[in-house]
Amino acid sequence: MTDDTPQTRRPLRVLAAMSGGVDSAVAAARAAEAGHDVTGVHLALSANPQSFRTGARGCCTIEDSRDARRAADVIGIPFYVWDLAERFREDVVEDFVAEYEAGRTPNPCLRCNEKIKFAALLDKALALGFDAVCTGHYAQVILREDGTRELHRASDMAKDQSYVLGVLDERQLAHAMFPLGDTVTTKEEIRAEAERRGLAVAKKPDSHDICFIADGDTQGFLSKRLGRAEGDIVDESGTKVGTHEGAFGFTIGQRKGLRIGTPAADGKPRYVLDISPVTNTVTVGPAAALDVDALTAVKPRWCGTAPSGPGTYTAQLRAHGEETEVSAELVDGALEVTFTTPVRGVAPGQAVVLYQGTRVVGSATIASTRRAVAAV
Structure with a gap:
């Protein structure tokens, strides 16, 4: 929602999803400062939360839950932890594994927004009488004069996250609030704002990669779930040029980690062109x-x-x-x-x-x- 929409001219009951990071903390603080009745909630997405984070990776640990709670205390809003671990496992983690097993390359953040933050969380929020779910995403929801809502890119294209929100339908957009999306500010300015507000997460490193793969080793994670299965790496003519330990460990366009012993005839690098889970074969060829x-x-x-x-x-x-x-x-x-x-x-x-x-x-x-x- 943007500040000039009718829906934001009256105080709303807002559930702020607080990951424990700086963006969601500032978003919750801005929503509260705007006069809304804000409650913070941290989503427990793992039955073993210690495994979801190493250093700056991930976003779903006990450490993050405590950071979110401290931020809520500073903002002066109620705070709860909701256990959505089973739903997250089924809708995001298992989907991720199944997609790779089928030779596809999924986006788990997009699936989490669709199935968790703006489905499971939103449904629960509405059932409890909340009007909107607030997150730290960089995007904008604009209410048109005819009453319809549109999702737009963030004002700052460098931080725009509308791509991973493109799965939201109009009903979900009607209850979505992105307080960071309509301001052009650098991450340093967001951190400075967090520091002015007394939020300890101001200097916390950003999370990155896939939150449920703590060490960032996607192939290792998939190998543990799917097992190793040696297969052939072939060129476009079908000639075997190497072997692999599981076709699920590759994605279209990949160049590094192919471990092909036979050089290409033209001496140029080769890339993954196709992945066949049925034959467990990976096809490689030129960039063109x-x-x-x-x-x-x-x-x-x-x-x-x-x-x-x-x-x-x-x-x-x-x-x-x-x-x-x-x-x-x-x-x-x-x-x-x-x-x-x-x-x-x-x-x-x-x-x-x-x-x-x-x-x-x-x-x-x-x-x-x-x-x-x-x-x-």
């Missing part, structure tokens, strides 16, 4: 073979009314990726996207998020890609 000019995406979710007919948009394919011009159309429930200029390294399982200007139109999960014809 990564170019795709179209994709099909499934399970579309719209931030408002679904578009009708073909349209021209920009698309973002990664959380910190650049926008690219596309045309897109719903065909038999799937989103068909064609790129104006071929793009490289698009992996099934990733999300494609469509934009019109700064407005998020919607999101869908990439199911397949069409390889561009490489120049000879």
Whole structure:
């Protein structure tokens, strides 16, 4: 919500999701300062929270819970810890493992926003009489004159997080509050604000990587869950050029860690082009073979009314990726996207998020890609 919308002109009962980091603490403080009746909540997402963090990694530990509680005390708001570990395991962790097992590359942060923060948490908040869930995401919800809501990029593009929020529908947007999204401030200024407010998390390192993989070793995590399964690495002609210990340990576009003993004929680096979980085979080839000019995406979710007919948009394919011009159309429930200029390294399982200007139109999960014809 932005400060100029009618819904923010009256005090709301707001549930502030507090991860224990600086962004969510400042967001909660701003919501309280705006006159809302704010309650802080930390989500316990692991049955063994010590395992979810090492140094600056992750965001779901006992340490984080205590940091969130201290921040709530300074702000002067009630604070609770809600146990959503089982729901998180089923909807995020198990989904993550299953997607990699199927040869796809998922985005767990996007799934957490869809299934946990703006589904399980929001549903519980509404049942308890709260009006909105507040988070430290950098994005904006704008209320139009006709009463509809739109999700827009943050004012500061450098910190924009609208890509991982593209799964939110209009009902969820109606109860979402992002107090950091409509101000252009650097992270240093957010930390300075936290320090002025007396929040001890002002100097806390940012979390990064995947919160439930404490050491950042995704392949090691998957190996423990799925077991090692030796298979072949082949080139585009099908010739074996190496072996691997599990196709799930690779993603489309990967260059490092291939451990291919046989050099390419042209001496240039090779990249992962395809992953076949059925045959446990990984195909590698030149960078040019990564170019795709179209994709099909499934399970579309719209931030408002679904578009009708073909349209021209920009698309973002990664959380910190650049926008690219596309045309897109719903065909038999799937989103068909064609790129104006071929793009490289698009992996099934990733999300494609469509934009019109700064407005998020919607999101869908990439199911397949069409390889561009490489120049000879």
